[in-house]
Amino acid sequence: MGVALALVVATSGCGRLFLAFLPTVDDASSGELRGDWRGPDGAQVLLEPDGRAEVQDLGGENWDFDEGWRLSGTGTWKLIKGDEDTIGGAPAVQVVITQVTDRTQRTSDDPDERTISPQEPLSEYTWEFGMERTDEGLQPYYLAGDPDVATLYQLERVAEER
Template identity: 40%
Template structure:
């Protein structure tokens, strides 16, 4: 995921949020993002507006004979926190919300 200063975003192989994670698809494409105030603090709202590719994560963990088609557009909401070194982190929860499984994004440093 690349978040640009002008509010545009590039998404590569990003899994679904909450129960959508269980379907096993990964979306790629372009969209927009913005920093907003959420219930528990600041959040990054990411909108995939143009899907360019769908990949699958195996094994799929969804139950049932058929999973729905991957969406052509999608929205994520990442919580904004600080790690133990005070660096910013973005994460969302996946699967059953009661399980507390976090999908944490790491920042790639410039080379």
């Protein structure tokens, strides 16, 4: 199961400062990223060697996460160069889902959390995963919620069956 880390910036409006402290990787290769990954709440991300991608029950990034949907579908993935739109300006894994196969709404178990209402269907969605290098290899992650008070969701590699 993916690990969620709550990252809070004490001063409002410091999103760019916050991004500067996130882990980044400048030397990632496609080969290190190929395979099955598990995200929060049982989400799955499959990165195929030929550039195809599949996600199951993966929530949206940043503010989209607050909409409460989880998306399944197929599309493509690739490594992209870092720029002002990627996490910390570092290279990222871009996953573009162009064939949505399912969309579900999260429900809240917390009575103090606002009610999540159904949203319009999505026909396409793009995630940009940051990366961290650990003892086990690369570990992609994405940010959810308000960028100034974001939650970092890590993807964990699914062990290959032998």
